[in-house]
Amino acid sequence: MSNTTHDIVAKLWNLCNVLKDDGVTYHQYVIELTYLLFLKMAKETRTENQLPEGYRWDALEGKAVSDRLEFYKLLLMHLASHGSTLVKEIFANASSSIKKPTTLSTLVSGIDKLDWYSARQEGLGDVYEGLLEKNAGEKKAGAGQYFTPRSLIDSMVHVMRPTVEDIIQDPAAGTGGFLIAANRYLRENSDLDSWTKKQQRKYRRNTFYGMEHVQDTHRLALMNLMLHGLEFDPQGAGIRYGDTLSPEGEALPKATLILTNPPFGSKKGGGLPTRKDFAFPTSNKQFCFLQHIYLGLEPGGRAAAVFPDNVLFEGNVGKQIRADLMDKCNLHTILRLPTGIFYAQGVKTNVLFFTRGKKEKDNTKEVWVYDLRANMSQFGKRTQLTRTHFAAFEAAFGDDPLSSPASLAQRTDTGEQGRFRQFTRDWIAERGDNLDIAWLKDESNSVTHELPEPATLAQEAMSELEAALEELRGILDELGEEVDV
Template sequence: MVTGELKNRIDALWDTFYSGGISNPLDVIEQITYLMFIHDLSEMDDQKIKGAIMLGVPYTSIFKDKEQCRWSNLRHMPAQEMFNTLSNEVFPFIKNLHDDKESAYSRYMTDAIFKIPTPQKLTSIIDEMDQIYDLGERVDDADIRGDIYEYMLGKLATSGDLGQFRTPRHIIQMMVRMLKPTLDDVVCDPACGTAGFLVETGIYLRQLFEKELLDNEKLEHFNKHMFTGYDVDRTMLRIGAMNMMMHGIENPRIAYKDSLSEQNNESEQYTVVLANPPFKGSIDASTISPDLSKVVKTKKTELLFLALFLRMLRVGGRAAVIVPDGVLFGSSNAHKGIRREILERNRLQAVISMPSGVFKPYAGVSTAILFFTKTGHGGTDKVWFYDMRSDGFSLDDKRQPVQDNDIPDILERFEHLETEESRERTEQSFFVTYDEIKANDFDLSINKYKKVVYEQESLPEPAVILAEIESMENDIQISLSELKRLL
């Protein structure tokens, strides 16, 4: 979480871009991302040089014959020379950095444009970024760069035309930890945006399988084949590709694709789907893939994406996806149909209802997380429900840290579901049988099954209340009389 002086520094950097005439938040994030990427390339190369010297092994710097592009050299140049070097040498250098010209990085860096308007603005921006990095190194946070980047993405304060908006990082982390991906998985987010789900999955796997990733075969799978993301916003794709590379995933499969259209014909390709798909309104029926329409006859994107996840998963594949509350209890044939598909023909494990403030200030919509496995032949015998009341932050637009946080409890209980069998419906989590859900038109709203305990409140006798009112009235009259005397 970015707070205090670090937050103020990033805000100041943002204002510098605005004062320089770059007012589109996506343009600001792109330019900062390019500079962060150049800085991190230099730092990464320095570490590899030191490691090679310690191990006594050869290493060829990526800045060989391009030392002027190294951050430590660049930032000490006079303003005009720095400006010219960045524009004429550094940007062409990073555009051609990747050997694989078909990689996501190469595709989305080809049209990268240096937009900082003047040498003076560039100097101010570089100075502010160095202060941010220096301050970040003094903060006790294992992923301060991720926090900084997350805070910048939070500047995208409005959702897109399709109803997509940024998923809070701590919610993504919870979903990843509950799904427990492994190095053998193939992970997809068909509405990836800035690739937050894929990045957090990569961080989780690196932390858990650090030694295993020393194996060349596993590392190649991790870098080139494990992660796939699609989106229809090319700017988001560029940021997503760089976001993944800055988090150590060298060649992710990040591509432009309308996931719900015939353009996407992928079937049974992935073992894990993690997503928060856009769920605003409906789309043109003529663009919807016929395969999806066979599963659920609708134009609502939130229902079509669920059908897509089932199609893209291999048998045995697992999904953790965010849906609007309406998916849980909607009464249309399409709503009932997709819920029946997940429950009857596959295995639904859990429904976590989240409070409406989780996505503020971007949206106030109530949402839930569905955890299910594709089986093709059923398997749902009971479903675990959890009523999340707090995620560790205030549920208003400010989203300040608070003490109440259900996420640790969710993780602990999900890890030991056998102990949930005895939980009552009056508690925050409990099981509901498949038969009961089916009898209720496959309704997945927790309020359908939660029992509320009404406590009888003891009130004073009417005569006592009346006496209190009379006493208050007398006090008021005395005060009024005193006021009149003073006037």
Template sequence: MSESTKDLKTALWNSANVMRGTMGAEDYKSYLLGLIFYKYLSDKLLYSLVDLLDEKANTLDEALEIYRKNYEDESMRNDLVSELKHQISFVLKPDLTFTALINKINDNTFQLEELSQGFRDIEQSDETFKDLFQDLDIYSTKLGNTPPKRNQMISNVMQELSQINITVHEGDMLGDAYEYLIGEFASDTGKKAGEFYTPQPVSKLMTQIVFNGKKDVSGFTIYDAAMGSGSLMLNAKKCSNEANTVIYFGQELNTSTYNLARMNMILHGVPVENQNLHNGDTLDKDWPVDEPTNFDAVVMNPPYSANWSADKGFMTDPRFSMYGALPPKSKADYAFLLHGFYHLKNTGVMAIVLPHGVLFRGNAEGKIRQKLLEDGAIDTVIGMPAGIFYNTSIPTTVIILKKKEREKRDVLFIDASKEFKKGKAQNTMNDEHLDKILDAYMKRITIDKFAYLASFDEIKENDFNLNIPRYVDTFEEEEPIDLGEVTAEIAKITKEIKSSQESLIEMLQELVGNDDESKAELKSAINNLMEEDMEKIEEDGEKSE
């Protein structure tokens, strides 16, 4: 673990503990991530300013002084603000930067209105930032019953977060922060982990599959209709050789999480023109409906077995109409799957995480599954290990779908349920595990006790049941027992017991009782041991006869 990651986790832990006494994890998670993002933007502004002026600054305080000096120069201010907006799309006054506010906190002169004004200034700088901080109600009584208490609460949290050096953090900072908060405090939220975050190993596996053979494609489009924090589809940046050209389409129902995904896009440096995010109900109303509507890749980790309306009107919806049935109201798993599949290009690949029940449940789900199999849509079924998602131990499956007609309509089954590293609170998967799965996916052959390529006829004979144990036999026969060795071992142990018993009798015979009662007890113990010894000799004699 890098030092920057340790610093991030330490700051988050301390910040969360500051807030845990007054609110639940779902609330303080939004505050922490929003304030981290504000710090990120503020620090980025100061560092950009220093570069713009070709100055040198070893600390944020030094950068702030350079900014303040030039901002106060009226002949410089307008050009400076204009150039900053051009480069980073937003601007903050020097006194509203995170660094300046920390200095005021240390001087006991900080007021919440200053932070609130900073939020407004960023939101009004550009359409990209519109309503980005709308969920951060810094005047909420959850932060304290009185204005001074709320002021102190935010001050304490900002002081903890000021320890993070955002510029040196490796990887997905907001995603790392989100993952850490869920991992440490998910039990406080009372929510299913699958609803808002996909662990990085699972994201990596899915993204590598959908990018297989397409890493050099420019303008690659990727869609996540239940995007959560956006981390799943943002893995595209790590897989594509044309990362700056990847175009992202994502939808999220929860407004707070939707804004988090927007922050994540900005933190990853995704160009504004490549961001196409929408706040809405994926199943209730189709999106996108304007061009483009079909994508090179679809990746999804929707909430498992969620409720949805299943209104009869959806039978005429082109997303569901060709399957002859609607997913049940209490289990929207196939509704998410069909929605994503509908938006997949004919040459595209889809990867979706769902609970194992989708592989074998009957009725409407059985009809939908059969239609998908008859169309050759289901390409691969991967059984994932249990305990790799936060706050749930449920084992999951990654289903790979393709639209391009496959004449054979065969399905590759991979049982990766044992491909994990045991963790104290949560299991994880390393590159060795992922490489083994990807290798099997690429080779598409039967591998003893790990993968099985099933023909369509075989699946049909199984009534279109895709339960993995029906196809991948992982049974390990126990090694045959050598009865001769067992008998010899028993004889050896018996001899050792007899020897120990004889030694014990000899030791007891050397003891002398102090009174009649103790003498009687000692004699009785010796006689019992000797009788047991005689009985054993007689038993051994009978066996030998």
């Protein structure tokens, strides 16, 4: 993120303090700003023709302070059923939590004063993505559950190498980060001028697909895609609002590339998915999404997906799904991720890389495991995960996104002291198809480090205490309790 973008994002995030003072919860911050930013950005990008006249930024800004909030709430309801399809999707069931007319006026004024010329030069998509990232960094917002670190997304996209021929899908799209990164990679690594008209048409209408189950998150995703120049078609490409684990997910077109970080946990209410194509029904969402992914790939299609450790070792139906995955696909690589990179510090995760076979049986002959977890830094606010942390993995993975037998033969097993090792399918079968494979002794907690200066330790302790207090205030706020701390 450039300094200019960082500055604009910081100013936008500061407006959230205005919302906080009006009793708006962390969960609603970016949603409230999105409604207003859509109106303002439509004006700045000269795309206001998708909004009905009389319900645009200037109409809102032109209202007297005392009348503006009432008009704004009518505007939100009106846009849910008027304007372009994209407008109606973003404002579907929209409502505002703002209570005071002065709050709305402060937001309108603050947004209007931003350096929109610089924002356009930097890219409005980067500004909006920066705002989403800022929101995800706030534990209280709970946004981290649908925000995958940009460095991890970029690394996964890099080794999967999207092309204009691909049909790319994210069945748990969140705010659209994977599809946007895939589009960025595709455009940066293609000669756009050489595309045929057929390729250009296919790129616009039949390349990027996704589904998101939470309506407010779906709004953010549509806004994000729009600002990055990706088209929305309710019958075709774009991120649809729906449940991937229902027949809606079955209706997604077969993909040649799936990139995703599905939600953790069990299906709400403990019920089974309503899809008919799952051979192994389970309330465990991760295993449901895993089935969706490998069933949703075209023969020869490839996938990179984030899953927690339990997907690697859980028994019963979990074991059956892993066996089915290794039959139908070549599960060639597992990347063990460091801890602390998601909103829940204790969650241990992995990226599974696999290619759908041309046949239905015996596609996995060997699995390569890269351990990026043992003896790694504890990532969090103080130690940021960056793309450089993935450089050695990307080099070891190689240049072939399909990881064919010939390319796997070029890999080097680094032995028990190294991070990259090969395990045969037979060896994995002998251990009950348990893929939770670790061999390095993790000494990161037992290594003796030189202690920092006392003043540094005191500062760190104060920062952590302040963060804890702020978190407690947020909880009390959510519960509607008076805050005396």
